[in-house]
Each structure stands twice: as C-alpha cells, then as structure tokens.
Amino acid sequence: GAVVSQHPSWVICKSGTSVKIECRSLDFQATTMFWYRQFPKQSLMLMATSNEGSKATYEQGVEKDKFLINHASLTLSTLTVTSAHPEDSSFYICSASRAGEGRGTQYFGPGTRLTVL
C-alpha cells in the first residue's frame, strides 16, 4: 500500500502559460501532502505543505502567487505553475503522509518533469 501517483509525468509548455500537476494518494487518505522541486543532480527542496481544506504553507522564497496549491480532498492535491518561465523547468515531486504514521513518513509520487520553452 501507500501508492502516490502524479499526472502528467512529463509536460512541455510555452513561456507565459500555466501548467497544472495533480498528485493523488491511490490507496490511502493523505492527511498532509507536500510539494518538492528537484533540479538536476541536486536534492529535493520543499516548496510547500498542504492539508486538506486549508491554505498551503509555503517555504521561504517560494512565491505563493506563482505556485498555486489546492488540496481539494484527502486524496488529491494540485500544483499550478502560473505564467511559467524557463527557470521554472524542473522535476516536481509530491509526497503524502498517511493518517496514524505522522508527517515524518512520506510516500513520494513518481514526479513530473516540466520543461518551459
């Protein structure tokens, strides 16, 4: 158990457009979902934390108006990159924590590779 999916797995878009990435917990209810960004050969950097029905908490330096997070249900969170620019090209990964295990344990999705032209 504890499977997390992401869609799409790969997206290319033009500069100035918006892109939505979905993160779903397939076989469990996720009390909290997390969004990370990973640049090539670098580690994962937490962007924001979201709880179902609440506003997301963004890490310092992450623009909340640019990276819109909606946690609509206990199994779905979305990240929308608005007015994307080439510097937003990265690997975006979501994770989810399961009720009863605490937020120290996170199950990661397969990631979405975003390329902005």
Add this chain to the structure above:
Amino acid sequence: QKEVEQDPGPLSVPEGAIVSLNCTYSNSAFQYFMWYRQYSRKGPELLMYTYSSGNKEDGRFTAQVDKSSKYISLFIRDSQPSDSATYLCAMSLSGNTGKLIFGQGTTLQVKP
C-alpha cells in the same frame, strides 16, 4: 554550511560488496532519520525510517544513527546491480513537523 551533508559520489562497487553510505548533519534537534532510494527520473522510495539513535535492520539494509556525532549511515550487504540508484538521506525535527531536510544524494553503481 548545509544542514545535511552527503557525498554525491559516484560510488562504484562490484556485485556482492558491502556498501556504506553516510550523512552528517548540523542540527542536533533532528529526531527522525530516513533513507530513500531514487532511480533515475523517478520519485524517491522510502527504504529505512529510524527514530533517534540506534540501529535498524531490514533484509540487506542496516541503518545506523549516532546522534552524538551527528552522523547517520546506511549499509547494504551483498549489493546487487539492481541497487544501482541515488540514495538520499533525510531528516526531520522532533515534534513531527513533516518538513524533511534532504542530503544531496549519493549515486551508487553496482557492477556485475
């Protein structure tokens, strides 16, 4: 200084070797320590989860935490080519805030 330091490697070993992967950290408040395995272009997969100091074993994997030295290790016995991946250490503060701080990751290649 980064909160979590991890040698990026790459580390190349022959099949069957014992692999030792390590991370050091600076924040003594970290209480939860994890090791993740990440294959190329995939999301990280949780391998080991340890609370506070001590050892934990799961099959061919052993995780060690030495809080006095701020040093954690992952040992892989009888390494296999399928173990070739990037291994990320991660840690979080007490109180279970959920925020994970990751090391840079060590790339491991196990040669047949």
